[in-house]
Amino acid sequence: MTRANTPISPQGDHDDAADRSRNVETETDAAAARLAHQVGERALAWLECMRGSFALTAETPDDHVEGQALKSLAELALAAGMVRREAIAGPQCADTAGRLLDFGWRQVGRGDLLYRLQARTPAATYPMEIYAPFAAAGYRHERMDRLAAHLLGLRASRVIEHVPNRRLAVVAAAATIGVTVPDDVAAMIGQTWLGGTPEPWMLDAGNAYGVTHTVFHLTDWGGRPEGLPQRLQDYLHQWLPVWAEVFCETRLWDLLLEMLIVGTCLQRPLFFPAVWERVAAAQRADGMMPNGLTTPPADPHAAWRNHHHPTIVAVVAGTLTLSRAISHATTAGGEA
Amino acid sequence: MPTTPAPGTVAPAVHLLAGALRRALLEEGGGFRLARVLPGREDSCAGLAAVRVLGADALAPFVVKGLALPAQDAALIRAAVRAHPAPQEPERQVLLWGIRDAALVRGLAVSGVDATGWEGLAPAGSTAHLLRLPWVAMAAELVRVAGAAPPFAEEAVHAQLARSHLDISRGLVRALLRRDLPSAACLTRWLAPAGEQLTTPALDYLEIAGADDPRVSLDTAIARRLTTGTSP
Structure with missing residues (x-):
């Protein structure tokens, strides 16, 4: 009779439980890191293989450039930028990330397209939000920088009627571009779902994406964990394990991977090796992440449409998990 | 969605008893009697089984509200335990029933009934x-x-x-x-x-x-x- 299948069986007392717990934690962190590395590396390879699908339609007038296509390019740049920023996945991945960033930057006309879109629609924030991950990776457009700084300083920029976590996205984009905005970030946080620390069973998929993005923007994708107020760190420590467990059952890999990223963005990071096992098992041999219960089309380009986002998120989650697990282990080792 | 008990099972009696226990908990006063709730003589087997399914919770109104447990109800619970003894295998079930029956014994003790030696109880867990x-x-x-x-x-x-x-x-x-x-x-x-x-x-x-x-x-x-x- 084993403990695993008969938990109702009495167990003896364990005086050394704390030591064992520490060892188990280290082992599980290592297991999560190993799987995360594998998943992230494969996902990055798939993105490079499929990068042609990210290309904007040639010679499209600016007015007709699809917002979704631009968003995908920004997300590609974000993932590649994370690989470059964390510098943890090895030289081959670093080269791939560099090529993907160069590709994306060329697609947006080395910033010219984003500048033109921003100039034509000054009240819109999406051009500067798309510019931000390129800027974070060192791809700068001088006129875009000046225009963004001007627009972000206007009274109009204080009263955009975005949903609360999107307002944080704009603040984060401004910070990345290098513009300090006078927004009351604490008040903005209070208006988000997460900031309200609601009854945790009231989370649904829509609000879950709000939670994940609130954390991403406040912590600069785990680069500044202290950007998340302590009370929200505590709240996530309490309930993120439950959400990860429940959403693992739904097989919404896209959302689940975002939750794994949230765990890495905390000052005391949370890793979920059991979830990573499920993610690794779900990833297709070519590196693409499925999404939900539907079967992806056999044609890779058709599959790209609905599966590039979870695969991008897999790169970010894999990279940040590996990076935080190593730094966490190093810190823990130093404390021991 | 309403929960409909499966016909031919003990579920109708369990639902009946659970509903009565809930009402007894919510209502003021202490006139609740288990013996009045359970089905008539022809269904006594299902009624006793319901007492066994609900375990210590059959005592909830008495324990939570501090009411005296009538001797007739104590006898009914003892009859239920005897009619539906705890399983002696597999081990997992024995352990589960040990926990359940230990809770029942505690509830009886609070109500002034010593269940020591009752036939059908599982070893305490x-x-x-x-x-x-x-x-x-x-x-x-x-x-x-x-x-x-x-x-x-x-x-x-x-x-x-x-x-x-x-x-x-x-x-x-x-x-x-x-x-x-x-x-x-x-x-x-x-x-x-x-x-x-x-x-x-x-x-x-x-x-x-x-x-x-x-x-x-x-x-x-x-x-x-x-x-x-x-x-x-």
Whole structure:
């Protein structure tokens, strides 16, 4: 009779439980890191293989450039930028990330397209939000920088009627571009779902994406964990394990991977090796992440449409998990 | 969605008894009698089985409200234990029934009845080891032994329960997210004495959404009595 299948069986007392717990934690962190590395590396390879699908339609007038296509390019740049920023996945991945960033930057006309879109629609924030991950990776457009700084300083920029976590996205984009905005970030946080620390069973998929993005923007994708107020760190420590467990059952890999990223963005990071096992098992041999219960089309380009986002998120989650697990282990080792 | 008991099973009697126990908990006064609730002579087997299924919870109105247990009801419970003895195998079932029956014995003791030597009881078991499991497994096991939850919990695990509060709360949240109202209701029983702030809105929800399931309603009624501090 084993403990695993008969938990109702009495167990003896364990005086050394704390030591064992520490060892188990280290082992599980290592297991999560190993799987995360594998998943992230494969996902990055798939993105490079499929990068042609990210290309904007040639010679499209600016007015007709699809917002979704631009968003995908920004997300590609974000993932590649994370690989470059964390510098943890090895030289081959670093080269791939560099090529993907160069590709994306060329697609947006080395910033010219984003500048033109921003100039034509000054009240819109999406051009500067798309510019931000390129800027974070060192791809700068001088006129875009000046225009963004001007627009972000206007009274109009204080009263955009975005949903609360999107307002944080704009603040984060401004910070990345290098513009300090006078927004009351604490008040903005209070208006988000997460900031309200609601009854945790009231989370649904829509609000879950709000939670994940609130954390991403406040912590600069785990680069500044202290950007998340302590009370929200505590709240996530309490309930993120439950959400990860429940959403693992739904097989919404896209959302689940975002939750794994949230765990890495905390000052005391949370890793979920059991979830990573499920993610690794779900990833297709070519590196693409499925999404939900539907079967992806056999044609890779058709599959790209609905599966590039979870695969991008897999790169970010894999990279940040590996990076935080190593730094966490190093810190823990130093404390021991 | 209303919970319809399967015909030809003990479920109708369980639902009947659970509903009566809930009403007895909520209503003022002390006129409740188990013997008046159970079906007539022709269904006595199902009625006794219902007492066995609900375990210590059959005593909830008496224990929670501090009412005397009539001798006729005590005899009825003893008859139920004798008619439906705890299984002697497999081991997992023996352990489960050991926890359930230990809670029943504690409830009887509070009501002034010594159950020592009663035929059909399982060897006494404890929930202490369950409170050392990882939170998902712990919550699953605590649902299975909800009859051993407060007000029938062992004195010895009270401190352990307090330390496990977050883990049990996680189980409650997981159950609510999965729309598993019976499990959620069971887990409120384990959380109720601490009066933690999440338990009250969870009970508010369960009282509405679980109103069609007599067992959910019974568990939430017991938990509510414990959270409002109206128990003796």
